[in-house]
Amino acid sequence: MKHCLASLLACGLMVMTPLAAAVELKPFDENSLAALKKEQAGRPFVVGLWSVSCVPCREELRLWSEWSRRYPAVKVVLVSIDPPAEHAAAEHMAARYAGANADLRAFASDYAERLRWSLDPAWHGEVPRTYFFDAAHRAEAKSGLVDTAFVEDWLRSNSHTQKRAR
DSSP, X not given: OHHHHHHHHXXXXXXXXXXXXXXXXXXXXTTHHHHHHHHTTTSOEEEEEEOTTOXXXXXXXXXXXXXXXXXXXXXXXXXXXXXXXXXXXXXXXXXXXTOTTSEEEEEOSXXXXXXXXXXXXXXXXXXXXXXXXXXXXXXXXXXSSOOHHHXXXXXXXXXXXXXXXX
């Protein structure tokens, strides 16, 4: 009897664990960067690339979620580079670490080379990878987990250019 009660309690605790809100990743294709630049004309923005197989990406997604709330004048787009077959896992990871309010996207096809080339011909697919686009859309790329001091300074200095509508 005690064993059954303990099992039921354990199951109950697992059921009561809060689940992350569901998210849906919007498609990111070879035209998406040009569309973002047009949409953000005269405004800075950030594109953060991540993958479900990237352990540091979890921390970075969490950081970008926080920074996008603190610096709403700078649009942050978080793009999973995972193939469409892995989008369910990417959605789960994004929901857990980035939250439902983030601008979440995913590579729209299995042809990753074309999508990488459309972002940056010099990029070889390493993640996390972040592109910081200033108001003139000059890009600065960073590979690896972002340096928080750099990001804070960049966001602070680029937040004044033009407030974006939420």
